[in-house]
Each structure stands twice: as C-alpha cells, then as structure tokens.
Amino acid sequence: MFVGERMSRPVISVSPDVPINEVLVMFREEHIRRAPVMKEGKLIGIVSERDLLNASPSQVTSLSVWELNYLISKVTVKSVMTKKVITVDKDTPIEEAARIMADKKIGGIPVMSEGKVVGMITETDLFKAFLELMGARQKATRVTATIPDQPGELAKITKAIAHNGGDFVSFGIFSGPDTNSRVITFKVNGIKKEKIREVLGNLVTKFWDIRYS
Numbered sequence: 001m002f003v004g005e006r007m008s009r010p011v012i013s014v015s016p017d018v019p020i021n022e023v024l025v026m027f028r029e030e031h032i033r034r035a036p037v038m039k040e041g042k043l044i045g046i047v048s049e050r051d052l053l054n055a056s057p058s059q060v061t062s063l064s065v066w067e068l069n070y071l072i073s074k075v076t077v078k079s080v081m082t083k084k085v086i087t088v089d090k091d092t093p094i095e096e097a098a099r100i101m102a103d104k105k106i107g108g109i110p111v112m113s114e115g116k117v118v119g120m121i122t123e124t125d126l127f128k129a130f131l132e133l134m135g136a137r138q139k140a141t142r143v144t145a146t147i148p149d150q151p152g153e154l155a156k157i158t159k160a161i162a163h164n165g166g167d168f169v170s171f172g173i174f175s176g177p178d179t180n181s182r183v184i185t186f187k188v189n190g191i192k193k194e195k196i197r198e199v200l201g202n203l204v205t206k207f208w209d210i211r212y213s
Helices: 020-030 049-054 063-073 094-104 123-133 155-161 195-199
Strands: 032-037 041-048 108-115 116-122 141-148 168-175 180-190 206-212
Touching: 020 049, 032 116, 041 049, 041 108, 049 168, 094 108, 094 123, 116 123, 141 155, 141 195, 155 168, 155 180, 155 195, 195 206
Parallel strands: none
Antiparallel strands: 032 041, 108 116, 141 180, 141 206, 168 180
C-alpha cells in the first residue's frame, strides 16, 4: 500500500499572504488541521491549526479586544508557517510515511509527484488504513497470541487455520515480550473459538485473548 492510495485530495492549500484569522475559519469549515502554503504553484511552507492558534501579535494585556483583533487581522500565514517542510512521494510505502510522522511528531505531510503537491497524508488517513488492516469494521473471531520468533511459525499458524475451515479477515504481527517471540493478532471466520484453541494449542506460546468482535 502506497501513500498515493490513501492520501487526502484534492489539496486544500493557502497563500502566504492570507490573514491567519481567515485561514482558521477555512480550516474549521473544511474540517482540516493543516495545509501546505503555496506561492506561484510552489510549496514554500506548511501551516497547522496549532500555528494559527498560538500566533499572537502582542503579549501586552492592556490592549482592548478590538485592538487585539485588529492586530491579529494583520498577521499573515507567512509569519507563522513552518518553512522547512517534510514531504513524501506518492509512491512512498504508507508505513514509511507513518514512521516519519511518528519520529518527527507531526500530524500530516504533503505528498509530492513530479515536483508538485498532489495530496496530504494525515493521522486520520493512517488511522483509517489501520482499521482496515486489523479488520476493525468486520465482525469475526479475534485472536491474540504469542508465537516463537522462528522461520516457518507463521506458515504453521495459517495452514492450521485454513485446514480447519478458517477464513482470515485480517492478520497483524507485533513485537513480542522478548527478542525470541512475536505477538500475532488476527481475525477469522468459519472456525469456532474452541476449535482455534485446539488446533493452535501446540503452535502458540500463549493465548492472550480470543473473542468475537
């Protein structure tokens, strides 16, 4: 799965010379939290809702609300935007984009193709992909177990389930409690809870949870 398949589009961008109060209103109307800043078709920055909310022309508390509003109306996007923009290509694997966002602690990244901004990949887009990956919207028997971290172990699990009539809905692999194990979480139809325990009993180190969800 690549970023281009999951990114948000069309791109909602802003000009560097637009007052921040106008952009904040637009963000709320469009239900977005960040936007690329474009000038003459080129990406020159990115601005987030936090940037807009934190922007303040003065810390002087003696100013009246009207004076403050007037000063804020003069503050433009270019004065609060982030100029060094982290981007990804539309052909970047989605997990790579997620790693970048987690490592850099950012909630969204402009997506590029041939030097142009073609979309945004955001936390929400990644959450939606995760929901699909884990089969969260489909009812089935959900199993979480620890298995040895050895070649061929996953093949034994999937073969045993399939041989007994199970049909996988989703399958995820996570780090185990130690370096010699992994935790698997999968959802499956066509095989009952009791049968799962029976056919996998000798293949897993520990069952953490089995439920219908």
